[in-house]
Amino acid sequence: MSFTTHTKQDLIWLTAPLLDGQDRIRHGFSTRTGGVSRPPFDTLNLALGRGDDPAAVEENYRRLCAVAGGDPARTVLSRQVHEDTVRLVTEADVGKGLRFPQDYTADALITNQPNLTLVVFSADCGILLLYDPKAGAIGAIHAGWRGCAAGIVAKTVRELQRVFGSRPADLLCGIGPCIGPCCFETDDDVPHAMTAALGDRAAPYLERRGPKWHVDLAGLNREWLLSAGVDSAHIQLCSLCTACHPELFWSHRKMGNARGGQVAMITLLSTK
Secondary structure, three states, X not given: OOOEEEEEOOEEEEEOHHHHOOOOEEEEEEOOOOOOOOOOOOOOOOOOOOOOOHHHHHHHHHHHHHHHOOOXXXXXXXXXXXXXXXXXXXXXXXXXXXXXXXXXXXXXXXXXXXXXXXXXXXXXOEEEEEEEOOOOEEEEEEEOHHHHHHOHHHHHHHHXXXXXXXXXXXXXXXXXXXXOOOOOEEOOHHHHHHHHHHHHHHHHHEEEEOOEEEEOHHHHHHHHHHHXXXXXXXXXXXXXXXXXXOOOOOOHHHXXXXXXXXXXXXXXXXXX
């Protein structure tokens, strides 16, 4: 089943139907439309530190949270370095990244605290949202090719299990838009890293076309979920390629550094 596209006025965002049916969470995958940022960050830029007006970015969070759920004042933003660090988010982290500086680096965030909105960023990289309806825990993962090869997806599943007692088979996962194999063209370094990490399981997601390789990043991240014990029926992928759709997404490969960033966000709601 494909992701659901939502539109409210000029704002467009996506959700995973598998997660839509869960009463205790709200989530969303942003696009670049419906915000107030000016070029080259037009319009729904959610990445700070790229030269955009911070007041515009905060207004963009307010707009996205209003439709996707969550409170912009209670967001916790990842500080991504393309590694495999998984951070346990607590009440002490409220506002870090948007209202206050981060005192951590982390490419994945997990929590069981209600009313905290976990945020990860992308401009081609893989972004994943996890929910355990039995343990009442959530996770958000940034998994570009380096993080994917480092096994951050499986590590996050293990951390949910270690910290909250989550069973991998209970987890529900949405894999958001990222660069597709149509556009993710590489030399040998990426396939070598994936094969070293996943062995023969990486092969279906790597295709040589002449001197270059084409890499299915979403498929590789899904393979890590499966290897960690997540049920295949509990995983949904967005089929949109960020590089193919500049009208909807920023793509580092296509746009370079003069761009904004989209996010995946998830909030665990209180049971009260």
